[in-house]
Amino acid sequence: MSVGSSDGPLAAVRRPFEGPNTMGNSPAFWLGFAVAVVALAALPVLFGLYAAEVGAVFLAYALLGMSLAFIWGYCGILSFGQVAFFGVAGYAFGIVAINAATLTGLTLALLAAIAVSTAFAAALGYFMFYGGVRDVYVTILTLVVALVLYTFMGQTAGGEWAIGDARLGGFNGMSGVPDLAVGIGSTGVEIGLLGHYYVTLGALVATYLGLRALVNSQFGYAMVATREDEDRTAMFGYDTTFIKLVVFTIGGAIAGLGGVLFTTQNNYVDPSVFGITAAALPVVWASVGGRTSLIGTVGAALAIQFVDYRLALSGSEWALVLIGSLLMFVVLVMPEGVAPRLHEYIVEYREDADPSPAPQEPPAATEEVGD
């Protein structure tokens, strides 16, 4: 378990984010990561404001994807309803923000939305895990929760479905959701279009680093052990039910953060965020990118949503067919996903090139730059 190499002061900075539970632990990986972040940061400069507007939506999706990779890839909880937390946070933000569109109000709306999605995940997780729901039944139950929300929000078109000034709007959705802003009283910042892009990118990078530190911590080992064999792990004195609840709740909070950023980017949210297509997307991203690779899932979310967007622009109906085919291809050819497979190749390549014990190597840095 010799952790890390001893190259320079950067090694100490890297250490909390590295370990056997993440694939990219080499200087080359972090270099690729830095390049990818810089490339993403340069996107509005290179391609203009409209690219930032579209890009911010993809980045919010990437947060949603990462929340699933975290709970599924690292703790074995396949939630088919991550969009439930994503959408609930979007609606919660809208309801508070429309009623209190001041700096303080919008700040509260952000906090309230994440609190609501977190509490929702905690409550759902509590009843599932302490009720003994496991494996595929978790998948079914979470999907059902998303679909119930879809149906419920769809029938809120009437005028009686309003909370203060915020009309839920049924399938027409809730429009007029204000932009993000942070502050108290009259001091603070309203986050405009460009700002919103960078806030979303910052949230994505910070969440990624935070999750990397978490999965390489002692708790991360407990998560992985629970994924591998829950009964066995309980016999080492771990409260696996509680571990799953904590993981699921964190996943709900991250999906909720994504949902807020998604809703404030569009200034709009409608029940399709809970629909079956939306619910399937995070599972596709994580399957294709590799559920055990946070960055692989992020890369897949960005790449797939970009392709989907381009196809939709050209008036093509083929986007979903293509995504479906891609999923089938990856599941059949590399069931563990693109990034873990790439990682294997790189490890093999390095072992061939250098017979001394090979360090671990990055997945998907290039994949991410591709956007």
Added chain:
Amino acid sequence: MATSDPTVKTTPAVDETGDGSSRILQTRGLRKEFGGLTAIDDVDFALEQGELRCLIGPNGAGKSTFLNLLTGQLEPTAGEIYYDGTDITGLPSHERVDRGISMKFQVPSVYEGLTVAQNLRIPLQQIVEPDAFEDRTREILGRFDLLDQWETVAGALSHGQQQRLEIGMAMAMEPNLMLLDEPVAGLSVEETADIAELLREIADDDGVALIVIEHDIDFVETIADRVTVLDGGSIFREGSIEEIRTDPEVKRIYLGEDH
């Protein structure tokens, strides 16, 4: 209860039950029903500290059910379990483990996707500080003859190595009581002899009490202090291996004609 091995804690707290014995484990009227079937039928069982007890009996006698009741994976229908003098009947598995009960499953259930060192880290991080992981891992792997397998993915180990790793992981928890379900099933003669020696060491040097479910009566003879025979969910006989081996009733229900 002195030990020659500094890696493993000894001297479990003594429970003076009043009759001069030091019982680590005791069950009273323990009973488990599955629907209409009584798998465990009013079992009163007691185990001394540092004792190695083998649990034998025909298939369906309730041996594994009994262990699962002790670990908390099953809830008893009636009765109590006392460990180290306290009633642990209602406690979940992980709290029993915290108190020093450790279990090795029938099938080797190491974490097949993790390396040997990562496998050991799962129990180790429960009881030692991170900076001690490496030293403790080295000690345990040395003791269980797995030092050169440090970075091997556990799924790639041989059956016997997996059994040793799993016992090593159980010992990493520094237990006072270890429960093993058929630790030598499917092992070669040499591997079986290795495990027998290890288990005797764990009882004699580390002072850990063990309950071992086993079918192989020769193996039982090699390791057991005492033997309990279960039949139909109740204790049929209890005694030294000689008493059990020569008991005609035990022969009839279990050992077969050739013994």
